[in-house]
Amino acid sequence: MQLKCKRLPQEDGHCGWYETLPVAPRSTPLNGTVRADWVVLGAGLAGLAAARRIAELQPNASIALVDARRVGFGAAGRNSGFMVDLPHDLSSHDYTGDQRRDHQQIRLNRGAIDYMRTIVQRHNIACDWREQGKFHGAVEAHGLRALEAFSKGLHALGEPHQELDALAMKAATGSDFYRAGLHAPGCVLVQPAALTRGLGQTLPENVQLFEDSPVHNIEVGKPHRLTTDAGQLEAPRLVLTNNAYAAQFGQFGLKGRILPVYTYGSLSRRLSDNEQKELGGNESWGLIPADPMGTTVRRIGDGRICIRNSFTYNPNLRTSARRLARVRAVHQRAFERRFPMLPEVDMEYTWGGALCVTRNGGTPFGELAPGVFSAVCQNGLGLTRGTISGKLIAEYALGFESELLNIMLEQPQPVANPPEPILGMGVRSTLAWKERQAGKEL
Ligand SMILES: Cc1cc2nc3c(=O)[nH]c(=O)nc-3n(C[C@H](O)[C@H](O)[C@H](O)COP(=O)(O)OP(=O)(O)OC[C@H]3O[C@@H](n4cnc5c(N)ncnc54)[C@H](O)[C@@H]3O)c2cc1C
Structure with missing residues (x-):
């Protein structure tokens, strides 16, 4: 079976996390034919974890990990850097909710954080790893209701958290924008491009x-053959970790089940010492909005502020300069609403990145064809879900058993999408409607 790739990853704006790193050493592109025991396609979080885990479990096996771009350049290095342990959307809103499902998600996410912590510590990866939890902030009435429901869900699950009033939110963030908030301690904050690059540089x-x-x-067969600009990779086992791009090969039933959605980030210029004093609050924090369509904000130890919001449906897996300019203006406005004491601070970098989501939150994890394994589609939470699905696909492919693997195998498979143009119309109008509802949370 011959599968042609329709679209390749490209430059979607300048990612501040990547651009502020030192220049990377030269890459090693594939040249000629390389035969290996395994090929892992896509060096994002899932691919880096899958390749590492196979190597740990099979020290004598040869593993080829291949990416279209530099490690850290794709979504794995473009995200907001929240390694979340708690699902954003708890089923346990009340005492009748599905607590088992929430507990399972939390086990998977914490499994990822534990695995990543071990790697970061063992190799001393400088990625601004901070175990400082995250804030949730609300400003509109519906945001306050969502926050209350989230807090109830956490109580039901026995998860520690602290409810915060407007004054406490100001003390932590320096901003008096939020009417209420909550702090949950289990989230880890990272510099995502530094983490991803560090993982690539410390592979077994x-x-x-x-x-x-x-x-x-x-070419799916025995062995599988992958063709690049200047070479070929051959291996009996192939692991797909190319996220939203997996559907571009048009097979394995992925195209009709996964959805490529873009979201966008901006990084401000570095604040001066006076501006940092004017702002006040903690020198580093991360906040996610109570309304999922709202604005994520991070203050980074080096004195910059990162803003993320806006979702668009991009089936062609690219964004435009016009869209990026529009998003940058939206980010600037979100910044000004939260930080009126910093009127001179502009966004220095703005970028987009592809998320992969499914309509039911399901994941196409498993063996899609003989010797072809999938750990694609993290439903927007790739730092933890990508890491754990990459680690577990390696264990699954090698026949290992574990509690976490059983949990992963219990997750639902993605449901089928309606055909285009109904799908596009539905996704675009839902996103636009939800964005309007977000109001000041944006
Ligand atoms: C602005 C933004 C903010 C986000 N914030 C967060 C957050 O705070 N926390 C969180 O958990 N998640 C966040 N996410 C989502 C997270 O980044 C993704 O879920 C995660 O990157 C998915 O990991 P992955 O390894 O599955 O895929 P990716 O990181 O997308 O990696 C796939 C890799 O495959 C490669 N590839 C694709 N096609 C080919 C090909 N044909 N040939 C070779 N290589 C190919 C790509 O170059 C890429 O490197 C955010 C995303 C964005 C864009």
Whole structure:
């Protein structure tokens, strides 16, 4: 079976996390034919975890990990850096909710954080790893209701958290924008591009990393053959970790089940010492909005502020300069509403990135065809879900058993999407409606 890739990852604006890192050493693109025991396609969080885990469990196996771009350049390095332990959307709103499902999600997320912590500590990866939890902030009436429901859900689950009033939110963030908030301690904050690059630079010796090597073609067979600009990879086992791009190969039933949705980030210029004093609050914090369509904000230790909001449906997996300019203006306004004491601070970088979501939150985890395994689609929470699905797909493919793997295998498979153009019309109008509802939470 020959599968041609329709669209490859491209530049979607300048990602501040990546651009503020030191210049990376030269990459090693694939050249000629390389035969390996395993090929892992996509060096984001899932691919890096899958390749590492296979190498740990099979120290004598050879693993080729291939990416179209540099490690850290894709969504894995473009996100807001929240390694969340708690699902955003709790089923346990009240004491009758589905607590088992929530507990399972939390086990998976914490499994990812534990695995990542071990790697970061063992290799001393400088990624501004901060175990400081996250704030949830609300400003509109519906945001306050969502916050209350979230807090009830956490009580029902026995998860520690602290409810905060407007004054406490101001003390922590320096902003008097939020009418109420909540602090949940289990989230870890990272510099995502630094983390991802660090993971790529500390892979076990039996993993060969090929960057700047877009895969144009996959021949599924014995062995599988992947073709890049200047070479070919051959291996009996292939692990797909190319997230939203997996559907671009048009097979394995992924195209009709996963949805490529873009979201956008901006990083401000560095605040001066006086501006930091004027702002007040903690020197580093992360806040997610009570309304999922609202604005995520992070203050970073180096004195910059990161803003994330806006979702768009991008089936062609690219965004435009016009869209980025529009989003940048939205980010600037969100910044000004929260930080009126910093009128001179502009966004220095603005970028977009592809999330992969499914309509029912399901995930196409498992063996899609003989010797072809999938750990794609993290439903927007790739730092934890990508890491754990990559680790667990390796264990699954090698026949290992574990409690976390059983939980992963219990997760629902994605449901089918309606055909285009109904799908596009539905997703676009839902996003636009929800964004309007978000009001000042944006
Ligand atoms: C602005 C923004 C903010 C976000 N905030 C958060 C957050 O705070 N916390 C969180 O958990 N998640 C967040 N996310 C989501 C998170 O970034 C993704 O869920 C995560 O990156 C998915 O990881 P992954 O490894 O599955 O896929 P990706 O990181 O997308 O990696 C897939 C890789 O496959 C490669 N690839 C694709 N096609 C090919 C090909 N044909 N040939 C070779 N290589 C290919 C790509 O170059 C890419 O490197 C955010 C995303 C964005 C865009």
